[in-house]
Amino acid sequence: MPDLLENLTKWFSERPQWLQVAATLLLGKNELTAKDVSDLAILCQQEAAGKIPKKSCSFSASAFSKGASGTLRLCSISDVEGVNALAPKKPLEFGKGNITVVYGYNGSGKSGYVRLLKHVCGARALGELHPNIYKSVSTEQKASITFELNGTKKCHHWSGKGICDDLSSVDIFDTSFGRVFVSSEDEASYEPPVLSFFSSLIEVCERVASALEAESNQHQSKKPNIPADKKITAEGIWYESISAKTKQQDVDKYCIFESKDETEIQTLQQRLAEQDPTEKAKHLKKQKQHIDILVQDAQKYLDQLSDENCRRIIGAKKKSIIKKKAADTAAEKVFSGSQLEGIGSDVWKELWEAARKYSTSTAYKELEYPFVSDGSRCVLCHQTLSLESKDRLTSFENFIKGEMQQAAIDAAKEYETATKTVGDIPNPESLKTRIDAAGIQQDEISSQVTKFFSQLQSRKDQLPGIDSEEAIPTAPQKPKWIEEINTHSKNLGDLAAKYEEDAKNDNRDQIKKKRDSLLAKKWLSEHRASIEEEISRLKVLSQIQVAKKSTNTKSLSQKKGELAEALITDAFVKRFNTELKNLGASHVKVELVKTKVSKGRVLHKLQLRGAAQNALADVLSEGESRIVSIGAFLADVTGKSSQAPFIFDDPISSLDQSYEEAVVKRLIELSHNKQIIIFTHRLSLLGTIKHFAEKKSIKPDVVSIRSADWGTGEPAPIPLSQSDIKSALNALMSQRYQGAKKANDNGEFEHVEILLKSMCSDFRIILERSIENDLLCGVVQRFQRPVHTLKLKDLPKLGETDCNFIDSLMTKYSGFEHSQPAEAPVELPNPDELLADMTALKDWREEYSKRTV
Structure with missing residues (x-):
């Protein structure tokens, strides 16, 4: 053992961390709880995610040393319901000894009890446990099994399913076991502690794998199905292929959908719907032109009404006022002596200029105005000018041509020019027409445009009444709608170019593909939360799958197989050969071989030496197959350290007398240390067991069962042919005689006749038994093969009187x-x-037994 275990620590250090923890737990307790398994499943996942540090566990050879062997005895079976036709009113007691024979005729319930025990104890081949098929109403299956475990009496109430752990070590041989190792491969039931440890660890792996599978099943996909028309896009293909390895940057790439994408979808839809892309391009260009002109006008009026231009206009206005005022002052001096009002006023100046024009163009062509030569006349009244009139006209002209007057005229012209720098702003009706022509359909932008031009008109209207720069109102800022419709203008230009391209090239398939791609992207963006949830789910599942891989039992099975080769197979084969020899079947050319190790189960099979393995069942006779399977069974179960009962259901079926006796001898030998329970319908087997048990100073417990009106399995008296003569005779003389006597006293004569006939018949059988056992000293007995020649020495005590006495009773009955x-x-x-x-x-009998020769 130390040689086999010296590398166990190293071997386990190369196993997954969670498995080492599980191994350590198993060394401290026989079986892991559901919470232990749950914790191990969590640890397994954490290890798969790289979240636990690497540690190693160590093992010592003493960890797998054998503990004390326990003792187990079956005591009774009672309260059976719903199992075959079993319906006993009294418990089936197995007695106090180590060998018990349960005898009963065919159909008495023996097989029913064996089937029940197989299900309670968990035999290899359970079979199906049927209820009483002759009852129309199904009864719930149940039974009570009492037993002693390490000296403590216990009772297991079986409720139709499950096995009793305390009774799981009970071994049962019946017809079904006859096929084990013979017709198929199977595993030995005995395992040394280290192999039991591996078996338990393999079971833990399977339980952890089941826990992980259950965890996996809780993470059901909520991933929505993408519409069929979107599956064929690049986005749809990506969606169908998302996995635990899908990166966040891929999600961002495929699942972000912006307003510009929606606009592009609409554009693409329009392009697909357009029948004449050339005309559409022209229309879009016209809309763009109207937008551009509208923007240009807005910017032009914004510049014309800027604070700087307004200050220039107001400055020109102020200058004109000042200059005019100065000229008016000078004119007042010139015209102060005038007889008429308004000389020098603007109206007068207009009159003066009109007179000048008339004089130079008609009255005195090309002569300087005013013409004041001799004989000249007034161009207005045509009277000859006097000297005074000549002087007055000359002074007027000098005033008009003076610097101050000229400055006033120039300033007025400058003001007029400055005022004309602000053009005519479109009225609301004209503006609406231009907005419609530009294709601006959004009411919000349209109202912003209208409001902006209204603000410009208001500023322009206020300008003539403003006399100082301080009174200039705040200039309107460049509106946001200009930027927006500029973008719209650019989009119209781009779209027009695309329509022109559409007109040149047949690219509808390409447009449709791009549109479908954007629609798929929109769908993905709407389901982004589900996509990210699915990726998270797949990552969890991937981690669980990685964890599940570490629960694979292959390495454990291989290691167990290595250990089993020396610890099980060699010893098993040796025991099997010994059992064949004990059973007198050494001549049968069979051998027990290991076939394989599967999930820690070391499987063995019987085969013929030097022949095909599958020929065994066909070559051996029925009796040979039975004796070989009994040998394999005994070789298997005798390897156990526990003192658990063996149960045999008609073990000598198909065996000849030699094999039968060999089996009986072996069972009696085993009964020294274990409880042996044998179910049989053969009196010969019962007699053989009693004979060989007596030779070993063992008294078997014999229990009889029978079929009653209410069902099978009812305990009954032992057959008189096999019962103790003294006990049977006492029972006739006391119990049954009293019953007949009472019936006779009560005048129940028909019942008395039945009872007496039965008693006379049984008394006759007792007489036969007395002849065999008493008169002939037990030299030869029915149902037994041996002839006890040594007992012939007691025959001389037999006398004529004895013969006559027995003969008279035999004749009478x-x-x-x-x-x-x-x-x-x-x-x-x-x-x-x-x-x-x-x-x-x-x-x-009492006198004869005491008589000596």
């Missing part, structure tokens, strides 16, 4: 064992007469 002639039936004795004969036999 033999008639009750044969059919009675109707014309002369044998008369039944009365109860007292029968009692007297039975008493006489009792007395004779």
